[in-house]
Amino acid sequence: MLLERQRAEEHFAFNLKGIKNYLTNIEMMAALLTGRGIAVYLGLQPYLPLSRKPPSPHEKALLEVEKAKPDKIAVFSAAYRKADERLNEIAAASGITYRNFTNIFDEASPTCFFDDVHPNDEGYRRIALTIARWLAETNPRLPL
Secondary structure, three states: OHHHHHHHHHHHHHHHHHHHHHHHHHHHHHHHHHHOOOOOEEEEOOOHHHOOOOOOHHHHHHHHHHHOOHHHHHHHHHHHHHHHHHHHHHHHHHOOEEEEOOOOOOOOOOOOEOOOOOEOHHHHHHHHHHHHHHHHHHOOOOOO
16 A cells, blocks of 8 residues: 555656646746737636536546546646646736636536546537637637
8 A cells, every 4th residue: 555655646746747847838838929919818628527517427437437546536636736726827927818627517417528638529519619708708809
């Protein structure tokens, strides 16, 4: 058990380093784009184990598989929290627009996930509609 915990902590440290690198890249890209006058919109995608949506039978089966990997859920959950925190900071500091979409499916009853991380066609449709509304709200002059 101790060896499993040590492996999980090493796995978490490795993933946290990857998340930090990812966020540094996002920050640099946002700075380059805003420096050229380009509006930047960032969104954090949904993750099934963090979703509060009533799971469909397919999603229940996915969650059962994921429950067998509690370390993975812990790592991804911590990574999502870190990413959300840092993306909010980046947005506030650079004037870009950020939205956390992890709860976008919370009211949805149909299957929205292909697997624990990737949306299916219905999920992408819902994301696209939400983003279109978001863009229209934040920039009323956009021709949507």
